[in-house]
Amino acid sequence: MNLNSLKKLLVGSPLATAQARHERLGKATGLAVFASDNLSSVAYATEEILLILVLAGTAALTFAVPIGVAIGVVIAVVISSYRQTIAAYPQGASDYLVTKDNMGVYPGLTAGAALLIDYTLTVAVSVSAAVAALTSALPALYPYRVLIGVSLVGLIGFANLRGIRESARFFAVWSYLFIGAYALLTLYGFVAYAVWGLPVLPPAPHAREATETLGVFLVLRAFASGAVALTGIEAVSDGVTAFKPPEVKNAQAVLVALGLIMIALFVGLTLLASIHGIVPHVTETVVSQLSRRIFGSGLLYYFVQAISVIILALAANTAFADFPRLSYFMARDGYLPRQFASRGDRLVYSNGVIILGLASAALIAVFDGSTHALIPLYALGVFTSFTLSQTSMVRRWISRRPAGWRWRAAVSGLGAATTGLVMVIVGVTKFVGGAWIVVILGGLLIAHFASINRHYRQVAAQLSLDGFEGHPPMEHTVLVLVGDLHKGVIHALQYARMLSPSVKGVYVELDPDKTRRLEEKWIKWGMGAPLVVLSSPYRSLLHPFLEYLGQLLALGDNHMVTIVIPEFVPARWWQHLLHNQTALLIKGALLFRKNVVVTNVPYHLR
Amino acid sequence: MNLNSLKKLLVGSPLATAQARHERLGKATGLAVFASDNLSSVAYATEEILLILVLAGTAALTFAVPIGVAIGVVIAVVISSYRQTIAAYPQGASDYLVTKDNMGVYPGLTAGAALLIDYTLTVAVSVSAAVAALTSALPALYPYRVLIGVSLVGLIGFANLRGIRESARFFAVWSYLFIGAYALLTLYGFVAYAVWGLPVLPPAPHAREATETLGVFLVLRAFASGAVALTGIEAVSDGVTAFKPPEVKNAQAVLVALGLIMIALFVGLTLLASIHGIVPHVTETVVSQLSRRIFGSGLLYYFVQAISVIILALAANTAFADFPRLSYFMARDGYLPRQFASRGDRLVYSNGVIILGLASAALIAVFDGSTHALIPLYALGVFTSFTLSQTSMVRRWISRRPAGWRWRAAVSGLGAATTGLVMVIVGVTKFVGGAWIVVILGGLLIAHFASINRHYRQVAAQLSLDGFEGHPPMEHTVLVLVGDLHKGVIHALQYARMLSPSVKGVYVELDPDKTRRLEEKWIKWGMGAPLVVLSSPYRSLLHPFLEYLGQLLALGDNHMVTIVIPEFVPARWWQHLLHNQTALLIKGALLFRKNVVVTNVPYHLR
Secondary structure, three states: OHHHHHHHHHHOOOOOHHHOOOOOEOHHHHHHHHHHHHHOOHHHHHHHHHHHHHHHOHHHHHHHHHHHHHHHHHHHHHHHHHHHHHHHOOOOOOHHHHHHHHHOHHHHHHHHHHHHHHHHHHHHHHHHHHHHHHHHHOHHHHHHHHHHHHHHHHHHHHHHHHOOOOHHHHHHHHHHHHHHHHHHHHHHHHHHHHOOOOOOOOOHHHOOOOOOOOOHHHHHHHHHHHHHHHOOHHHHHHOHHHEOOOHHHHHHHHHHHHHHHHHHHHHHHHHHHHHOOOOOEOOEOHHHHHHHHHHOOOHHHHHHHHHHHHHHHHHHHHHHHHHHHHHHHHHHOOOOOHHHHOOOOOOOOHHHHHHHHHHHHHHHHHOOOOHHHHHHHOOHHHHHHHHHHHHHHHHHHHHHOOOOHHHHHHHHHHHHHHHHHHHHHHHHHHHHHHHHHHHHHHHHHHHHHHHHHHHHHHHHHHHOOOOOOOOOOOEEEEEEEOOOOOHHHHHHHHHHHHHOOOEEEEEEEOOHHHHHHHHHHHHHHOOOOOEEEEEOOOOOOHHHHHHHHHHHHOOOOOEEEEEEEEEEEOOOHHHHHHOOOHHHHHHHHHOOOOOEEEEEEEEEOO | OHHHHHHHHHHOOOOOHHHOOOOOEOHHHHHHHHHHHHHOOHHHHHHHHHHHHHHHOHHHHHHHHHHHHHHHHHHHHHHHHHHHHHHHOOOOOOHHHHHHHHHOHHHHHHHHHHHHHHHHHHHHHHHHHHHHHHHHHOHHHHHHHHHHHHHHHHHHHHHHHHOOOOHHHHHHHHHHHHHHHHHHHHHHHHHHHHOOOOOOOOOHHHOOOOOOOOOHHHHHHHHHHHHHHHOOOHHHHHOHHHEOOOHHHHHHHHHHHHHHHHHHHHHHHHHHHHHOOOOOEOOEOHHHHHHHHHHOOOHHHHHHHHHHHHHHHHHHHHHHHHHHHHHHHHHHOOOOOHHHHOOOOOOOOHHHHHHHHHHHHHHHHHOOOOHHHHHHHOOHHHHHHHHHHHHHHHHHHHHHOOOOHHHHHHHHHHHHHHHHHHHHHHHHHHHHHHHHHHHHHHHHHHHHHHHHHHHHHHHHHHHOOOOOOOOOOOEEEEEEEOOOOOHHHHHHHHHHHHHOOOEEEEEEEOOHHHHHHHHHHHHHHOOOOOEEEEEOOOOOOHHHHHHHHHHHHOOOOOEEEEEEEEEEEOOOHHHHHHOOOHHHHHHHHHOOOOOEEEEEEEEEOO
C-alpha cells in the first residue's frame, strides 16, 4: 500500500478509460503541438552543416547556403508527398502501418525499427541540443552537460508517465514564442545587416585550419548532416486523429504551414550565419553566436536561448508520445512484447516511456552529451521510413487508381526518390561515423520482431480451441508436506481433505526419534490419511521429496499432484526471518514442473 | 541444477549425518588444535602494551615488563579456575551454557552476546595482525592491507563452509612450528644478549616525544591492551567432547600446557622487547623488529613472519568453529533465529559461518585493517564472559557442595574476582576508545535475543495442539481467473472442478466487445460453471477482483477461497518475458491474505 501511495504521488491517480481521447486539436493548437518536433531542429541543423564544412577550412563555410537551399527543396517535396498520405490514411498513417499495409511485413518492420531508433535519437539529440543552448548562455554549466541532459530526460519521462493531458494549451505558448523569437532573430538580422549596416566582424577567434580538402564527398556529408532538419515531418501524418474535424484538412494545413515556416527559418538562419561568417565552436552554439552578434548579450539574447532550450525539450517530449504509440501498434500486431500494448493507470503506454527514457539517457551518457557526436546516427532511420512509406503510397495509388492517381503517384514517387537519394547519401557519408551502428541495430531489431511474432503465433496455435476435443480426464493426488504437527498443519490437512479423497501426508525424516513422536501424534490428528515417511541421509528436505514425487508422476501423464505446504504467517513481516523458509525452497524447486500444482495454505498467527 | 553444481564445486559434495563426530583429539593433537587460538595473541599483545606506553615517551616503555608479568599472573589464575570448570562440565562447558545453567537466562544471554562479539573480533583482530606480520616482511603490500585482510576472511570462510575435516593433523604441523619458532626466537634472543653480548642498538629511528604523562591510568590502559593475550583460553573448556577419553584429563592437561607456554613466550618476548628498546612502528610489528634484530634479515626472520601469518589465520579459523557452534546452542534454545541451528550439506552450521565472515570483513574494512584500532573493542567481551562463567562456578560449588568444595569455590572465586577486576579496567580505560560500541551492541543483542525467544514461545503456544479440539468445518469456493479462453484455461478449469463442485470463472472486463465473445465461448467450454464478469473503469485487473474477493470473504470466517490462476509455461525461460506477468501480480497482492489460497495451474507448451 505504501508503494502504491508513492506511485500515486509521483505518477498521479489512475484515470478511467472513458477519460481518453478528450482533447482534439484545431489548426492553431495543432500547429503548436507539432511545431516543437518539426521546427526545433532549426536550433542545430545549420550548425551541423557548418561543422562538416569547417573541416575544409573557414573559407568553405560559404557552401552552407546552397546546401541549406537544397535541404529546403527536399522539405518542400516531402511535405507535398505527405499531404497525400494524410488524405489516404485519415485514421492515422504511421509509416510502419502504411508500409506494412502496402508492401508487406518485412518492409513494415524495417520502417518500424527505423522509427523506433530515430525516436530514441530524437530524444538524445534534442536534449543534448537543449543543454548546448543552455550552456552557451551559461558556460559554467558546460562540465555538467551529461548530468543535466540525463536529468532532463528523467524529468520528461516522469511527466509522460503522469500523462500530459494539458498539452495543447501548454504547447501553444512555447511554440508560438519560439516561432516568434526565431522569426524576429532572422528578420531583425537581415534588416540590421541590409538596412542599418550591422558590421560583420572578422571570424578571428574561432578560425580553423583546413584538415580535409573541399570535395563532393564533404559537401554531401554536410548536406547529410543538415538533413536532420527533416525529422519530425512524419509526426503530423501519424497524428491525424488528434485533429478536430475535418481532420484531414486541418492536418494538411498544419503540415504545409509547418513546412513553410521551417524552410523560412532554416534557410534564413543559414544565410545569416554565412553573412556573419559564424564558425562553429565547441562550447557555444551557432544560434547563440548569431543571436549575440545581432541582439548583443542582452535580454533578447537570453530569451532566444531560453526558448531554444524549452522547444528542444518539448521536441524530446514529442518523441515520448511517438515511441510508445508506435510500440503499442507493433505490440498489438505481435512484433513487440505484449507489455508494450497495455496502458498504465494514467492512460499512458508506460513500458514504452520507460524503455525510451533509459535508452536515450544511455545514449546521452555514452556520447558525452554531444549533439554533434550523435548526429551521424540520426536521420538514417527517418529517411529510411520516409522512403518506404512513400514507395508504399506509390504502390497504393497504382493498385487502387483513384481519381488523379497518376499525378498522386508522381508526387509520392518524387518524394520517395528524393528521400531515397538522401537516405543513400546519409548512409554512405555517415556510415563510418556512426550510421553502421544504426544499420546493425536495425537488422537485429527486425530479426527480433520476427522471432517474437513467431513465438506468439506458436503459442496461439498451441492454445487454440479450434478443433480441440477437451483434455482427457485427470487423476489427482494431494500431498501435504508435514514437518511437525501443529494447528497450522491440521488446518492445511483439513483443506487438503476438501480437495480430494486421496490425501497423503509426507514427512522427510532427519531424526528417527522425532519420527516416532510424529507418528504417534498422526494417529490422533491425521484424519485417516496415510503418512509417508522418507529418509534423508544427507539432511536435505528437498531431494528425498523430489524423488518420491518423481515416482508419483511416473504413474501416468494424466496424473496431477497437488502439493499442499502448510505455512504459518506471523503477525509482522520481519518475523518471517525467524522461520525456516522451506516452503519457498520447495516452491522454487517445483516451479513450472509439469502436472504439479504447489499450494501454500497460510495459517495466521496473532 | 547449474546452481547446485556451482555450490558442489565451491563447497563440496554433501556429507551424510552419520559422517559427523569422526575425529577425537589426544593430548598432542589437542594442544595443536587449541594452540592457534590461545597462543597467536603473542604475536601482537606485547606490541599493544608498548603502543600505549609510548604515548608517555620512549622512556616509559620499560613499564612493559611488570605489566607483562601481571598479565602472566592473570593467565595462571584463569587457567587454574578453568581446570575445574572442565571437570564439572565434561560434556563441554561453553561460558554461555555454564552461566545460563547456574545464574539464569539474562546472565547467560550476556555471556552469549559477549562471546559472539568477541569471536567476531577474534577474526578481525587475528586477520589484521596476520596481515601486519605479512606487510612487515613485505612492506610493498602495506597499501593493500584491507584487500588482503578481507580476502583472507573470505578464504577462511569458504574453507569452513566446506567443513575442515582434516583439521587435527593439519593444525599440528603449523602449531608446533609456531611454538618452535617463537621459542627459538625467545631463547636465542636471551642467549645472544646474555652470553654472546648481542649489542643493543639505540632506538633512534622510531623514537617519539611524549604526548601524555605516565600515570596510573596510562599503565592500566597498557595492561588492558595487553590483556587481549587471554582470549582463547575458554576454547579448551568449550571443546572437551572433542578429546579422546579420558576427555577431562586430556583437556585439563592441554589447558595447563598451553597456559605455561603462553606465559613463557609472552613474558619472554616482552622482556626482550624491553631489553632491545623496541619502539612500535606503524608499518612494522614489534615481533618483526625484534626478530630482525636477533636473527638478522635472513631466512629465520622470514620463517618467523611466515609462521606468524599462518598461526594468526588459524586463530581466525578457530573462531569460525566457535561462533557457529555458540549460535547453534543459542538457536536451539530459541534465542537466535532457527536457521542457525540447521547444518548445511557439509555438516557445518553454514549460516553462522556466513554471518561471522560478513561481520568480521566489515570490521576490517571499517577499521582500515589496523589491529591497534580494533583492540579497544576486543577483550571486554571475553572478560565479561570469564567473570560470569567463573561466578557461576562459585555458585555451583556452594550449592552442590562436592568434596573439597570450599577450595574449589575459592579457586573459581579468585578467578572471577581477577577477571572481574580486569573487566572493569578494560571497560573503563578503553571505554572512550571503542569499548562503548561493544557495550551498546551487547545490550542490543541481549534485548534482541529475548525478543526472539518471546516470539518463538508465542508461536509455539498458538500452534500447540494441547487442548486443541480441531478447527471448525470449512466452506470452500474455487475461483478460476479467466483472461481469455484457451487450452491452458480449460486445463485449469478442469483441475478446479476436481477440487470442488462450487467453481466460478471470474473475468475482469476491459473491453465490452471482448466480453461478448468470451461469454459465447464460455457456453461451450465453461463446464457448466458460472462466469462472473467484473467491470474495471480504470483498466486495473487487480482492484475489481480484490473487491469481489473481499465480498466473498465477508461471508464468514470459515469460508476458504481458492484462486486458481491458469498459467501457460513457455518452452524456454526467457519467453516468459513476452507474456504479461499478471499471475505474479495477483499472487503478490494476495500473499498471506487470510482464508485465501492461491494456486497456479501450469499448462506446458512445447
